[in-house]
Structures are given as structure tokens and as C-alpha cells.
Amino acid sequence: MAVEAVIWDFGGVFTSSPFEAFNRFEAERGLPKDLIRRINATNHHDNAWALFERNEVDAGRFDELFLEESTALGHPVRGADVLPLLSGQVRPRMVEALKTCKQHFKVGCITNNVVSMHSPGQDEIQRAAGAMGQIMPLFDAIIESSKAGVRKPDPKIYMMMCDLLAVEPAACVYLDDLGINCKPAAQLGMKAIKVSGVDQALGELAEATGLSFPAAEPA
Template sequence: MAVEAVIWDFGGVFTTSPFEAFNRYEIEVGAPRDHIRKVNATNPDTNAWALFERNEIDTQGFDELFLKESTALGHPIRGADVLPLISGMVRPRMVEALKLCKQHFKVGCITNNMVTHHSPGSDAPQRPRGAMGEIMPLFDHVIESSKAGVRKPDPRIYQMMCEALSVEAAACVYLDDLGVNCKPAAQLGMRAIKVVDVDQTLAELAEATGLAFPATEVAQ
């Protein structure tokens, strides 16, 4: 089936991975490498991270529960100290790729986010500024876990996007930096691309869509 839509994750795709910031912070506080990721991967549907991304707990609840979970895994870290680490640096070539895709296909964004740290569709005081504020309006449709009450990798959130864009899953390309989120997309019939780095991603996206993406950043 011909491609009709390209669906994107946000963090770790249009921005550098927060995992890099997590690792730097772990060094600063003397925690084991990937300790924060371990906390997030333990009981992944019911832990503090999952509850916060579905907006089932508030910032204080996340702070306290993450501290409890990280302590149980050997090194206490407050949730409030993790939140500032989430935002990464924008990847300009990925933004240009989105703009090119938008000229030929429907484009959507599925983002697992948190009410106090999400970018699209939020109330005015929380709306993103600068580059992030320019990216989100490019999408034809955005689904935020904190508003939808469902988060990746739940297959329902991908089906919601297909319905919103009026496309079949088999006509979609999906990009995400986490393999666990790519798997359900692929199972639904999407062409899933795991984002490892920009060059690899754009090469695979070019193969899937037939588009030619610039090898270097576009001069402004």
C-alpha cells in the first residue's frame, strides 16, 4: 500500500535523546548508569512515569512516587530532579524532513508527555517557545498521552491517530526512538523506523517514502 501518512514521536526524534541527559545526571549524583531508565522500565504500565504521562498523578505525586521507586532500586532520585532533564536540543534536519513530508503526506505526532512538560496543545502559560513552538503546528494532528489518557506502546493510541488522519495503518510510516514503541506500530501494519541517529533515520525514511532528504542542514 502506498504511503499516505508519516507519524512521528517527538522527544528523541526532533530533539536529542533525554537518555543522554539522564546519564550525565547519574554521573553527577553517583547513581549507576541508566538507573533512571531502569526505574522507568520497571512496572512500565503502572509506575510513576506511566501514571504521570496518562495524567493520573500530579507533579507532586510523580516526585514522591519516583523517589520511592528509585530508592527501591538502589539509589534515591526525586522525580522533580528528573523532569528538567527531559527536554533536548532540536535536530534541524529532522524538522526539514517533516516539512518535506508534509508537502506529500499527512503528518501526525504521537507523544508520551506530562502535563507540566508537554509541548503541543497546552494552555497558554505552558505553550512552547522558539523552535519547539514552531514544530508542533506543522502536524495535521497531535495526540498527547497526558490528554488522551492512553500512552505508547498501547496499540489504541496508534489506532486513534489512524482514525484522526483517516488512513489505514498499512499506509503509514511511524518513527520513534524507542523500539518498544515501534513494535505495536509494526504489528498494526505500519512501516516502523527506530530512530538511532539522523543519518540512519533519514535514509530509512527516504527508502520508505521515495523522498530525497538533504544530507546536511538547510541554510536559513
């Protein structure tokens, strides 16, 4: 089936991965590398992250639950200390690729997010808001987990996007930086691209869509 829509994750796709910030935080605190990812992967349907991204708990309760979960793994970390790490730097070539795709296909965004990432007024949240403000208006449809009450990797959220765009899953390309989120998209029939870097992602997107995307700027 011909491609009719390209569906994108946001963080880790249009912005640098929060995992980089997680690792810096862990190194600064003398914590095991990838501790935060391990906490988030434990009981991933019903842990603190899952509840917060479905807007089932507020920021205060998330802070408490994350502390409980990290303590259970032997390294107490407050949720409030982790939330500021979610912001990343915008990847301009990915934004340009979105604009190119929009000229040829329907484009949508499925993002797991939270209602209030952390205290307003800090530089990180202002940067994140600025990035989203630039990019989000480009999409034909957007699904935010905190508003929809469902989050990736639940297959329902992918089908919700297909309904909004009026396309079949087999006519979609899906990009996400997490394999766990790509898997259900692929199982539904989408062409799933796990984003591990800009060059890799745009190469696979070009192959899937037949479009051309800008190369990296010379060093």
C-alpha cells in the same frame, strides 16, 4: 500499500534524546549508568512515568512515586530532579524532513508527555516550549498522552491517530526513538523506524517514502 501518512514521536526524534541528559545526570551524581531508564522500564504500564504521562497523578505525586521506585532499586532519586532533563536540542534536519513529508503525505505526532514538566520559568522548559511551538503547528493531527489519557505503547493510541488522519495502519510510516513504542506500530502494519540518529533515520525514511532529504552539513 502506498504510503499516505508519516507519524512521528517528538522527543528523541525532533530533539536530542533525553537519555543523553539522563546519563549526564547519573554521572554527575555517581549513579549507575542507565538507572533512570531502568526505573522507567520497571512496571512500565503502571509506574510513576506511566501514571504521570496519562495525567493520573500530578507533579507532586510523581515526585513521591519516582523517589519510592528509585529507592526500591537502591538509589534514591527525586522525580522533580529528573523532569528538567526531558528537554533537548532541536534537530533542524528532522524538522526539514517533516516539512518535506508534509508536502506529500499526511503528518501526525504521537507524544508521551506530561501536563507540567517542571517549574515554569526555567531555561529548559522555555527551550522545550519554543521547540514545540515551532514544530507542532506543522502536523495535521497531534495526540498527547497527557490529554488523551492513553500512552505509547498502548496500541489504542496508534489507532486513534489513524482515525484522525483517516488512513489504514499499513499506509503509515512511524518514527520513534524507543523500540518498545515501535513494536506495536509494526504489529499494526505500520513501517516502523527506530530513530537512533539523524542520518540513520532519514536514510530509512527516504527508503520508505521515496523522498529525498538534506544531507548533513560538511564539518
